[in-house]
Amino acid sequence: MELRKLEVLQLEMPLLEAFETSFGSVKVRKVVLVRVEERGGEEGWGEIAAGEGPWYSYETYETALLVVKKYLAPMLLTAGEVGARDFYKVVARVRGHNIAKSGVEMALWDLEAKLRGMPLYKYIGGAKRRVLSGVSIGIKKTVDRLLAIIGRRLEEGYVRIKLKIKPGWDINVLEAVRKEYPDIALQVDANAAYSLRDISTLLKLDRFSLLMVEQPLHYEDLVDHAVLSRKLRTPVCLDESIRGLHDAKAAYTLGAAEIINVKPGRVGGYAPSLAIHDFCSKVGIGLWVGGMLESGVGRGHLVALATLPHMTYPNDISASSRYWERDIVEPPWELRDGCLEAPQRPGIGVEVDEEALRKYLKKREEITAG
DSSP states (O other), X not given: OBEEEEEEEEEXXXXXXXXXXXXXXXXXXXEEEEEEEETTSOEEEEEEOOBSSSSSSSOXXXXXXXXXXXXXXXXXXXXXXXXXXXXXXXXXXXOSOHHHHHHHHHHHHHHHHXXXXXXXXXXXXXXXXXXXXXXEEOOOSOHXXXXXXXXXXXXXXXXXXXXXXXXXXXXXXXXXXXXXXXXXXXXXXXXXOOOGGGXXXXXXXXXXXXXXXXXXXXXXXXXXXXXXXXXXXXXXEESTTOOSHHHHHHHXXXXXXXXXXXXXXXXXXXXXXXXXXXXXXXXXXXXXXXXXXXXXXXXXXHHHHHTSTTBOSOBSOOOHHHXXXXXXXXXXXXXXXXXXXXXXXXXXXXXXXXXXXXXXXXXXXXXXXO
8 A cells, every 4th residue: 555644633632530550640631643544545543652751651742743753654655555564664764662653553554454344353363353351440549439439340341450559559458459349350550660679568469369460660670570470479460561572572581471461552553562462372471452541543453452362361441431521433432241342344443533533633734745
């Protein structure tokens, strides 16, 4: 396919409630969409899931916009015939900036699947239509408030609860949660808030029959995670530490993780995600798909990825109504019997709602081939 133009759209979407982790709180989400259009007029959509500040990643939505507009888009638009699988060859000179790359790369996959008349989940090798959905719950002001929210999410049908933790909001919180909900599927995510100096606290996590503890230690440190993994009975899951296939191989070699959270934004889109999936399937590392507060566009890509055969744990892909009063896709993503379902329509299977888009849109920029 030959691209005619690429657009970047900046939106501001207020969350239904603030989402707090160990590195901050978000009330209004800066959403950046990528729209690619080929010569025949068909379009594909992706989403750049970077935040406002360099907290989760060194990338921000502003750095991602710069990289897309100054480097990635010109490279693609002058490359002639290009397929989704060619993306990383075309932009090979650009090091890092995975979140920026992912928004463009995933838009190409959506476009290519549409041109082939295939649902994207089938086009990438998905093995199931329905994917198990868990929900991530941020840090709250009180334990009572947290317990009430857990109850609400369970009533909505989510099959797994993930709690954000940090020093001072961990063991006592888990004791209260397990007292109220002794049998639910439960895991925790520290977003790198601890170090091995906190080993006495971290070892106490074994009391709570957790599915996993996600990213407990420094985001660059595989060695300390390997040390912790040997001491904990609870499986260690890595998130921020896995930026691509090389990190996944290193984590396996060191014994730093039993499970990996694959976020296509973090690793750079479908091609790196598929490579990690195939490697982990071969060596027996568990996998699931994590979210980064995406709109319905990014959520469509998460659902497609989660249909791969080795995604063996519930995913952090919730319904549109979990975060947004009104999402920007039609139909919105809905939870049924604890699952989200991959649509059968070509591409990601949902359409961008132009009226909702206008409601949130702050800026729209077009880059053409010449």
